Amino acid sequence: xxxxxxxxxxxxxxxxxxxxxxxxxxxxxxxxxxxxxxxxxxxxxxxxxxxxxxxxxxxxxxxxxxxxxxxxxxxxxxxxxxxxxxxxxxxxxxxxxxxxxxxxxxxxxxxxxxxxxxxxxxxxxxxxxxxxxxx
Amino acid sequence: xxxxxxxxxxxxxxxxxxxxxxxxxxxxxxxxxxxxxxxxxxxxxxxxxxxxxxxxxxxxxxxxxxxxxxxxxxxxxxxxxxxxxxxxxxxxxxxxxxxxxxxxxxxxxxxx
Numbered sequence: 001x002x003x004x005x006x007x008x009x010x011x012x013x014x015x016x017x018x019x020x021x022x023x024x025x026x027x028x029x030x031x032x033x034x035x036x037x038x039x040x041x042x043x044x045x046x047x048x049x050x051x052x053x054x055x056x057x058x059x060x061x062x063x064x065x066x067x068x069x070x071x072x073x074x075x076x077x078x079x080x081x082x083x084x085x086x087x088x089x090x091x092x093x094x095x096x097x098x099x100x101x102x103x104x105x106x107x108x109x110x111x112x113x114x115x116x117x118x119x120x121x122x123x124x125x126x127x128x129x130x131x132x133x134x135x
Numbered sequence: 136x137x138x139x140x141x142x143x144x145x146x147x148x149x150x151x152x153x154x155x156x157x158x159x160x161x162x163x164x165x166x167x168x169x170x171x172x173x174x175x176x177x178x179x180x181x182x183x184x185x186x187x188x189x190x191x192x193x194x195x196x197x198x199x200x201x202x203x204x205x206x207x208x209x210x211x212x213x214x215x216x217x218x219x220x221x222x223x224x225x226x227x228x229x230x231x232x233x234x235x236x237x238x239x240x241x242x243x244x245x246x247x
Contacts, residue, residue: 026158033156051188051219058190062157098228104202106195109227113191116226 018081022061024069029061032079039081052117053134059110060130136160138167146178146243147171152185155193164193168200168211177209180242184215189223198229210234212242 018039022028033054040050061077069075096102097109115121120133136153149167153160171179179200183189189197201211212234216224224230236242 026162028158030154030156030158030160048219055188055190055223058156058188062190062192065157103228104198104232106199107191109191109194113223113226 018079020077020079022077022079023073024065024071024075024077025073026062026065026071029058029065032061033058036081049134053132056114056117056132056134059114060132063110063130136163138163140167140171142176143239144243144246145176146180146246147176148180148182148239148243150182150185154188154190155183155186155196156188156190157192161192161196165196168196168203172200172203172207177204177207178246179204179209179211180214180236180239181211182214182239183217183220186220187217189216189220191227194224194227194229198232201232210246212236212245214239214242 018036020032020035022032036057037050037054040053045053057079061079064077065071069077097105097112102108114130114132117134118132119135120131122131123129124131136151136155136159139150139152141148141150149164149171151160151164155161155164168179171177181197197211197213204211214236215238216235221230221235224233234242234245236245
């Protein structure tokens with residue numbers, strides 16, 4: 001993991017951004033989400049909200065690793081956390097994983113969880129980028 | 136994630152500590168449960184008291200092994216999932232697939 005050297009993620013000035021470039025390796029995701037959660041904790045954000053954000057970021061990064069990069073660790077994922085990210089758009093809703101046909105599947109819940117946990121979710125770049133907001 | 140496995144009254148008791156998420160945690164738990172199933176043990180109790188978060192990969196694993204254990208005449212039962220884990224399982228509509236218990240003893244006794 002190579003975080004932006006200007007920001008260590010442990011301060012309380014979250015208007016600064018956290019920025020990570022990580023290999024597309026499932027084992028690297030946890031380090032990123034742990035660092036983000038440390039930063040949120042430093043801001044005094046309640047545990048429930050921290051967990052919701054952590055899970056949403058975890059799902060977004062997991063999708064990037066598994067579906068975007070096909071688990072190829074030579075590829076790199078760029079994760080950027082900002083206090084006020086730019087505008088996006090609302091994508092069409094994905095299939096509901098709670099339907100009788102899908103509820104026992106072992107995959108297909110990540111984006112649904114992100115949309116349920118975060119207040120705003122938008123996709124850019126043909127799906128290569130996701131922007132999430134939690135108020 | 137720490138994974139501790141014990142056997143009590145012919146039930147595999149798996150104690151987890153840490154986030155159950157894609158990567159080492161999900162891989163480790165998959166390996167442990169596959170070993171149990173390979174040894175003919177299909178009665179599993181998963182203690183989640185120290186698991187603050189379960190991601191969709193972890194949920195997928197639980198759902199898959201719930202089906203696997205049931206196919207073998209057993210089950211995968213959960214003990215003390217956190218409030219957030221319960222909320223997550225409910226959000227994706229799988230909470231009611233699982234039997235949930237307040238403690239290990241009650242979960243183990245339910246197999247009798």
